[in-house]
Amino acid sequence: MIPHFGENYRFHWHDLGDIELGRPNLGQQLPVAVYRLAQYTMRETLAQHFGAERAGDLLREAGWIAGREFCLNVLDRDQPLNPFIAQLQAKLKDLGIGVLRVEQADLDRLVFTLTVSEDLDCSGLPVTGTTVCDYDEGFIAGLFHAFTGRSFSAREVDCWATGDRTCRFEVAPDPHPHPAAK
Amino acid sequence: MNDADRQYLAAATARIDRLLHARGVDPISPSGLSAELQGFAEAFDRLLEQLAVFRQFAVTLAHGDLSYEAPARQHLLDPLKHLQASLRHLTWQTQQVAAGDLDQCVDFLGEFSIAFNQMIQGLRDKRAADDQIRHLSLHDALTGLYNRLFFNQEMERLATSDEFPITILVTDLDDLKRVNDTRGHQTGDLLIQRAARLIEHGVRTEDAVVRLGGDEFAVLLYGIGQSEAETIVQRLRATLVAHNRRNPMLAVSLSIGAATAEGPASLEAALRQADQAMYQDKCNRKGRDRPSHTEPRPSAGTPGQPTEGRH
Numbered sequence: 001m002i003p004h005f006g007e008n009y010r011f012h013w014h015d016l017g018d019i020e021l022g023r024p025n026l027g028q029q030l031p032v033a034v035y036r037l038a039q040y041t042m043r044e045t046l047a048q049h050f051g052a053e054r055a056g057d058l059l060r061e062a063g064w065i066a067g068r069e070f071c072l073n074v075l076d077r078d079q080p081l082n083p084f085i086a087q088l089q090a091k092l093k094d095l096g097i098g099v100l101r102v103e104q105a106d107l108d109r110l111v112f113t114l115t116v117s118e119d120l121d122c123s124g125l126p127v128t129g130t131t132v133c134d135y136d137e138g139f140i141a142g143l144f145h146a147f148t149g150r151s152f153s154a155r156e157v158d159c160w161a162t163g164d165r166t167c168r169f170e171v172a173p174d175p176h177p178h179p180a181a182k
Numbered sequence: 183m184n185d186a187d188r189q190y191l192a193a194a195t196a197r198i199d200r201l202l203h204a205r206g207v208d209p210i211s212p213s214g215l216s217a218e219l220q221g222f223a224e225a226f227d228r229l230l231e232q233l234a235v236f237r238q239f240a241v242t243l244a245h246g247d248l249s250y251e252a253p254a255r256q257h258l259l260d261p262l263k264h265l266q267a268s269l270r271h272l273t274w275q276t277q278q279v280a281a282g283d284l285d286q287c288v289d290f291l292g293e294f295s296i297a298f299n300q301m302i303q304g305l306r307d308k309r310a311a312d313d314q315i316r317h318l319s320l321h322d323a324l325t326g327l328y329n330r331l332f333f334n335q336e337m338e339r340l341a342t343s344d345e346f347p348i349t350i351l352v353t354d355l356d357d358l359k360r361v362n363d364t365r366g367h368q369t370g371d372l373l374i375q376r377a378a379r380l381i382e383h384g385v386r387t388e389d390a391v392v393r394l395g396g397d398e399f400a401v402l403l404y405g406i407g408q409s410e411a412e413t414i415v416q417r418l419r420a421t422l423v424a425h426n427r428r429n430p431m432l433a434v435s436l437s438i439g440a441a442t443a444e445g446p447a448s449l450e451a452a453l454r455q456a457d458q459a460m461y462q463d464k465c466n467r468k469g470r471d472r473p474s475h476t477e478p479r480p481s482a483g484t485p486g487q488p489t490e491g492r493h
Binding site: 013044049082083086089093099100102103104105115117127157159162163164165166179 | 242254268270271275286290493
């Protein structure tokens with residue numbers, strides 16, 4: 001996936017501000033519930049305005065920007081894929097985003113099965129029977145796009161909200177990339 | 183309770199016994215039950231179906247087969263799916279380790295994480311030790327330059343490569359024996375080290391500078407033909423002159439010979455030719471322009487040029 005606006009968005013990493021300066025006492029940490037409160041109320045508002053499916057699409061696009069910016073600003077892209085993934089695993093763990101694991105990796109075709117345990121977005125949610133990690137799908141696609149320059153699709157096949165204990169994503173080059181991906 | 187109910191309960195009890203003896207069971211799919219029992223029977227059949235899949239999945243995992251694709255939305259399977267995901271990831275990690283990636287780390291798997299990470303640390307330590315041993319085996323302890331073993335291996339490698347032309351410099355440190363005899367071996371070692379640094383300084387970083395042993399050095403000038411080699415020899419001699427002007431108490435004099443191989447067939451011949459050229463240079467310059475180590479002078483003379491036709 002790639003949003004219709006491609007890389008032409010106005011968000012910059014420095015928009016996140018100087019947190020150390022701004023929160024000298026409260027610091028960087030906050031409870032996961034607060035993050036989820038923001039995400040799921042945002043999702044609800046989007047769904048009220050545009051419908052649930054469109055809300056999922058918009059969160060996926062937001063996740064794509066986040067994944068791309070995360071890769072550009074937090075990760076070292078000047079290394080082969082395997083060390084890059086190892087670095088990504090370490091960073092996601094350190095930041096408390098989730099425990100990333102690689103179930104399968106076809107480095108020739110760039111096809112992966114990734115799992116995320118203790119996922120920031122969904123682990124512990126009520127089971128609704130549908131996957132909810134749209135933001136994560138976009139995040140992974142944006143991250144792989146920033147690393148490879150190609151358009152990727154990331155599809156969640158298992159989720160805590162479907163009753164699984166591990167989120168599972170099928171990641172592959174997008175067979176029909178949006179023109180903005182080129 | 184009607185007869186169908188009683189038959190059903192007997193069948194259900196038998197299936198529970200089979201399950202407790204780790205044997206497979208089929209759903210009962212009863213009919214004609216009383217209304218009170220029908221709902222229970224349907225739920226029990228669903229449980230039996232999931233237990234059958236659970237057992238099949240567990241047996242597959244126990245046999246080390248990670249390819250089983252568990253059906254979705256059967257939440258009894260969740261812990262096994264989690265275990266399967268971890269084992270698949272460990273398999274991938276082990277493949278990475280086998281391919282040389284020692285940055286892998288296992289988290290959140292209890293004692294196994296500790297053991298795996300200790301193994302990786304052990305492999306890292308071994309790799310560092312191997313690297314150190316390899317370095318020592320291919321380098322000269324006194325100067326840090328490559329040693330004769332490296333030189334021999336590199337000559338063998340070049341003999342089967344197409345990295346030509348290549349020029350071989352052979353140099354000999356003049357008067358080392360006299361320095362050892364008159365000023366001691368410590369000073370002699372210092373002179374060897376000084377010569378090594380000057381040779382390194384006089385050539386490119388990509389060239390291989392070798393201490394063949396004692397007072398003898400060689401340099402492999404990769405991709406360098408005859409005319410460029412002359413320039414490098416001139417630069418090396420200029421480096422020596424400049425050094426000796428600044429350090430008359432420990433002046434360095436090198437006899438230098440060079441020869442170029444245009445292909446693998448002429449590689450050994452080039453080494454012999456460079457060696458002969460070095461001896462010729464030593465003879466030509468003997469007593470003429472070499473700095474004295476017994477009576478230091480403010481400046482040393484310019485070393486001679488390589489023999490005509492051999493640079």
